[in-house]
Amino acid sequence: MQAPPMKRLLDVLREECGLTGTKEGCGEGECGACTVLLDGMPVNSCLIPFAQAQGSVVTTIEGLEGRHPLQDAFVVEGGAQCGICTPGMILAAAAIPRGATLDEIRLGLAGNICRCTGYTSIYRAIEKARSRRHR
């Protein structure tokens, strides 16, 4: 991968890698639309220079290949409407430990803003995806 070291990870993913599943909302760390997993941890890719991601494993929504139980549950429960927040929401949710309470799920998503759903269907989707994985 070649890119200027100070280029935002978000732009490298979208422009150099052609992975446009990662969205830009606010560009200031507030909305979480640009969330990716860096070595398994949710981060805002709008606040990370490319240089700081080199040598790390970056997981974007494409990396879940449409097969993650969360993706299915978001569709079924109406956890996605306009969809701008959804990739970031799902990646942040994927990092919440199993067995988390509703309060812990809320905390895990405190950095992700959704303007459409009012969150209830998102929490429901996450709880559903989790219970299914336990079976």
Place this chain on the structure above:
Amino acid sequence: MRTAVSRLELLQPRSVREALRMLRDEGPLVPLAGCTDVYVGLNFGTLSAKRFIDLWPLDEMRAIRSTGGVLSIGALATYTELIRSPLVARRLPILAAAAREIGGVQIQNRGTLGGNVANGSPAGDSLPVLAVAEAMLVLSSAAETRRVPFNSFFSGYRKSVLRLDEIIAAIEVPRVDGRQWFRKVGTRAAQAISKVVLAGIRSDRPRIALGSVAPTVIRLPKTEGALASGAPIEEARRVLEGEIRPIDDLRSTAEYRRRVSANLLERFWRDTAG
């Protein structure tokens, strides 16, 4: 992003020594830690710097350890690391409490304690904690390492004694006796740039610090003195209201901040009684 990224230069040292040499020989350079402040500035084009140095990979500056009664926190320790550290939980639980209130997990995974201090916003949530803990900042340059008491680090609004060729290497916290207390009052607990933050330690020598009410974090020596001499809380409230001169900005009025500060003082005193 409003800043033209191809014009930005980044130096990537492989050790702290190399970083300090670069700061001396190739400065001025703006250090990068977790970038949660720097990139907000770059994204909006409000940060005009063109040359940077990346400290993030320098793991030597990340350790949290206890040596000879001193809790030493590497400047690069993130909020997530502070929240998970058993040492912080035992020695300075109010620092973990402050870290939990900062941003969402994405910010906690990147934002660092050194960055919060160096950024120097009067709304920095960790700052009142370091003020009451009477922390020492370990400042390193190629020439020397010096220790500066946290309470004499800031010299004005976003001004400090940190030199251009220096970095904050670590934050050292001496043993803290007494009951610790921390509260942040903001519009939205997890995300808001704090409105009023109070950290307190209750002992024979009560210590109180407030964030967001002045150009820098402040200790309240007069209020502390009133409490130490056994004054009733009503009187301590009055002393506090006379002692602070809150900044009146768009977020809330000075009067509101003064009242919230006095309420927090009273809650601190009540919660830590007996």
